[in-house]
Amino acid sequence: MDTDIRLFAGEIIENTGVELCVFDENGAFVYGDDGRGETVPTDFSGVFSDVGRGKTFFRFKYKNKRYTGRIKGAGKTERNYAFLIAELAEKAFTKGANLSREEFYKSVILGEASYFQIEKYMRKFSVTDKPACVMIVAVPEKKSDEVINVLTAYGGTDGGDCAFPLDETHCVLVKFSDETAGEYRSFTEYAEFLYRTVYEETGIETAFSIGGTVKTVADLSSSFSQASSAQRMSNSVKTGGSVHSFKDFVLIKMLEDLPKYKLNEYLELLMDSAAREIFSDPEMTDTAEEFLENSLNVSETSRRLYLHRNTLTYRLDKIEKATGLNIRKFSDAVIFRLITILSKLVR
Numbered sequence: 001m002d003t004d005i006r007l008f009a010g011e012i013i014e015n016t017g018v019e020l021c022v023f024d025e026n027g028a029f030v031y032g033d034d035g036r037g038e039t040v041p042t043d044f045s046g047v048f049s050d051v052g053r054g055k056t057f058f059r060f061k062y063k064n065k066r067y068t069g070r071i072k073g074a075g076k077t078e079r080n081y082a083f084l085i086a087e088l089a090e091k092a093f094t095k096g097a098n099l100s101r102e103e104f105y106k107s108v109i110l111g112e113a114s115y116f117q118i119e120k121y122m123r124k125f126s127v128t129d130k131p132a133c134v135m136i137v138a139v140p141e142k143k144s145d146e147v148i149n150v151l152t153a154y155g156g157t158d159g160g161d162c163a164f165p166l167d168e169t170h171c172v173l174v175k176f177s178d179e180t181a182g183e184y185r186s187f188t189e190y191a192e193f194l195y196r197t198v199y200e201e202t203g204i205e206t207a208f209s210i211g212g213t214v215k216t217v218a219d220l221s222s223s224f225s226q227a228s229s230a231q232r233m234s235n236s237v238k239t240g241g242s243v244h245s246f247k248d249f250v251l252i253k254m255l256e257d258l259p260k261y262k263l264n265e266y267l268e269l270l271m272d273s274a275a276r277e278i279f280s281d282p283e284m285t286d287t288a289e290e291f292l293e294n295s296l297n298v299s300e301t302s303r304r305l306y307l308h309r310n311t312l313t314y315r316l317d318k319i320e321k322a323t324g325l326n327i328r329k330f331s332d333a334v335i336f337r338l339i340t341i342l343s344k345l346v347r
Helices: 002-016 076-094 101-109 115-124 144-153 187-202 217-237 246-256 260-270 273-279 282-293 298-305 309-323 330-345
Strands: 020-024 029-032 047-050 055-062 065-072 132-138 162-167 170-176 207-210 243-245
Touching: 002 020, 002 029, 002 076, 002 115, 047 076, 055 076, 065 076, 101 115, 101 162, 101 170, 101 217, 115 217, 132 187, 132 217, 144 162, 144 170, 144 187, 170 187, 187 207, 187 243, 207 217, 217 243, 217 246, 217 330, 243 246, 246 330, 260 330, 273 282, 273 309, 273 330, 282 298, 282 309, 282 330, 298 309, 309 330
Parallel strands: 207 243
Antiparallel strands: 020 029, 020 065, 047 055, 055 065, 132 170, 132 207, 162 170
């Protein structure tokens, strides 16, 4: 229990600079700035300002154990700090005292968990800091339980991974790196495996949005924010595929930050009237998007679109003739993708 108090006091000192010291109910030193051997008054309740010693003492209780806090200084400011810290301590120690693992991770990704709570529940659930990311999984309404069962069944071997519902149409997977799963080179590749597995075992169509990799559990909220951005941007520009990583949308994020008139200027430079006809034709743009999604692979694109190879070749030739871009070449494919994004952003 004293470990919890040390974590809490350490966070207070770090965030406020208050010269705080904590003692147990017998006056023994627990944590803080050099308070070892210090005498703690016992005949007071609440907050006591010892003007002679220039110190403020206050009492608080956690579960069935009492503690005394001490702040250097005996003025009004120190008394206010004492009341505040005592209230924060008791609330911090009682709030979410029985959080489940899923509730703990949810509070972390939403930024609601304090450093103290994160440390406490990491110990409780035997979670260690290592590279991890957050995946948001879009699911049909009332299908979360089935999807979560599959995600949980294929979680990491060390038990650190955790899947839980976020709302009626989304669930979350907190995925830690797993050195034993060497067949998956990245979190994105692992998400693609999960997408296929969920569909094969349940017939449910899902969409995965993946945040960036973070080094600590405390940073999972950052990965969740990125996953949310990836989901929003994939919907706004209507990209193909069912697995999207935040890294895939960095270019879109950069373009979003530019004023619309500037985006229109770039679009005018890149497109003429013939090209506009191609980009206003859903059949041609869908074909090109699928071709890019399949790494410029003609055979795979033909298979996925149920097109004869010659038909696909005809469409790629038509795109080249109208736009001057041979998207079989990587450099031209990049420009085509840029035009597609700009067209969607200026609408």
